[in-house]
Amino acid sequence: MGKDVGKFRQRLPLLDYLRQQNWVARPAGHGPEFVGLCPLHPDTHPSFYVNARKNLFYCHGCGQGGDLIRFVQLSRHLSFRQSLAYLEQQSAPPTDPAAVLEKTATFYQQQLHRYAEARRYLEQRRLRDPVLIKELRIGYAPGGSLRRHLTAQGYSCEFLQRLGLLNPQGGDAFYRRVIFPCCQDGRVVNLYGRSITAAFAHRFLPGSKGGLYAWEQVQHCPKVILVEGLFDYAALWQAGFRQLTCSLGTHLNARQFQQLCDRPRTVYLTFDVDANGSGQQASQRLAQRLRAQGITTRRVLLPDGYDPNSFFVQGGDARQFQALLETAQP
Numbered sequence: 293m294g295k296d297v298g299k300f301r302q303r304l305p306l307l308d309y310l311r312q313q314n315w316v317a318r319p320a321g322h323g324p325e326f327v328g329l330c331p332l333h334p335d336t337h338p339s340f341y342v343n344a345r346k347n348l349f350y351c352h353g354c355g356q357g358g359d360l361i362r363f364v365q366l367s368r369h370l371s372f373r374q375s376l377a378y379l380e381q382q383s384a385p386p387t388d389p390a391a392v393l394e395k396t397a398t399f400y401q402q403q404l405h406r407y408a409e410a411r412r413y414l415e416q417r418r419l420r421d422p423v424l425i426k427e428l429r430i431g432y433a434p435g436g437s438l439r440r441h442l443t444a445q446g447y448s449c450e451f452l453q454r455l456g457l458l459n460p461q462g463g464d465a466f467y468r469r470v471i472f473p474c475c476q477d478g479r480v481v482n483l484y485g486r487s488i489t490a491a492f493a494h495r496f497l498p499g500s501k502g503g504l505y506a507w508e509q510v511q512h513c514p515k516v517i518l519v520e521g522l523f524d525y526a527a528l529w530q531a532g533f534r535q536l537t538c539s540l541g542t543h544l545n546a547r548q549f550q551q552l553c554d555r556p557r558t559v560y561l562t563f564d565v566d567a568n569g570s571g572q573q574a575s576q577r578l579a580q581r582l583r584a585q586g587i588t589t590r591r592v593l594l595p596d597g598y599d600p601n602s603f604f605v606q607g608g609d610a611r612q613f614q615a616l617l618e619t620a621q622p
């Protein structure tokens with residue numbers, strides 16, 4: 293109970309609440325005090341004082357005073373417990389998952405600039421263009437701080453666990469990961485986290501990864517480059533390529549496949565050329581399925597052992613990549 297009370301003081305300051313209830317006040321002097329007509333008794337001369345710093349009120353007319361919960365008890369004739377329940381409702385944050393993921397993405401974006409380890413990692417992957425970082429909303433999850441940030445805004449741990457932002461133990465699910473928000477129709481539908489340590493490299497939140505990455509920007513293009521990873525996407529974007537999308541893995545979900553097939557176009561499949569051949573096998577299978585739908589495909593062959601990101605990290609440039617596009621195999 294004590295924790296709840298503190299939570300309201302932080303989330304819903306007394307003065308804000310009174311103003312929501314149309315209380316009109318003027319500063320009383322230069323301090324944090326405000327004065328206005330008393331909402332608790334018929335008042336003609338302003339006698340109701342609020343200390344905005346202490347979140348306390350006192351009326352010199354009727355002699356009532358206290359905090360926000362006391363005010364709600366008196367003004368709405370509720371018990372202490374009923375007042376708490378009322379305030380809980382008044383200050384409940386939006387529970388739309390997309391709204392929470394949006395807040396989370398913004399929070400991680402703010403962290404990126406505060407952690408040298410994150411900037412070093414991006415530097416290793418040669419991603420350094422501030423315009424790119426802003427455009428893709430790249431962020432950093434240091435771990436151990438998201439829970440505090442969101443519960444202070446009133447989200448319950450249980451709700452955040454359901455979204456997968458917290459693990460079953462209640463800690464931040466993303467720990468030391470570079471974060472890319474995945475959007476669909478302007479809403480964040482998932483977050484991709486790339487570990488900067490030896491931990492399991494790729495991670496999404498539970499639930500769908502959505503459609504193709506940034507598809508709205510290329511859906512009308514007659515030629516589209518498809519990559520499998522967001523670092524590949526970012527590397528090509530930074531090199532100036534814009535007719536670009538990403539399937540977030542070599543396996544396309546039904547929606548992603550449909551998107552590629554929704555009109556005649558040429559798809560440049562640019563999957564990893566890894567030692568075990570899995571990227572190229574996936575690329576061949578996808579090319580067959582796309583051709584069966586009337587889509588023209590070209591397989592872009594990077595040098596052995598490369599993905600688009602490492603191609604640029606190892607000194608490849610836009611002109612060389614353009615040459616690979618032009619010689620891509622049907």
Ligand SMILES: [Zn+2]
Pocket residue numbers: 330331332333335340351352353354355356
């Ligand atoms: Zn009064």
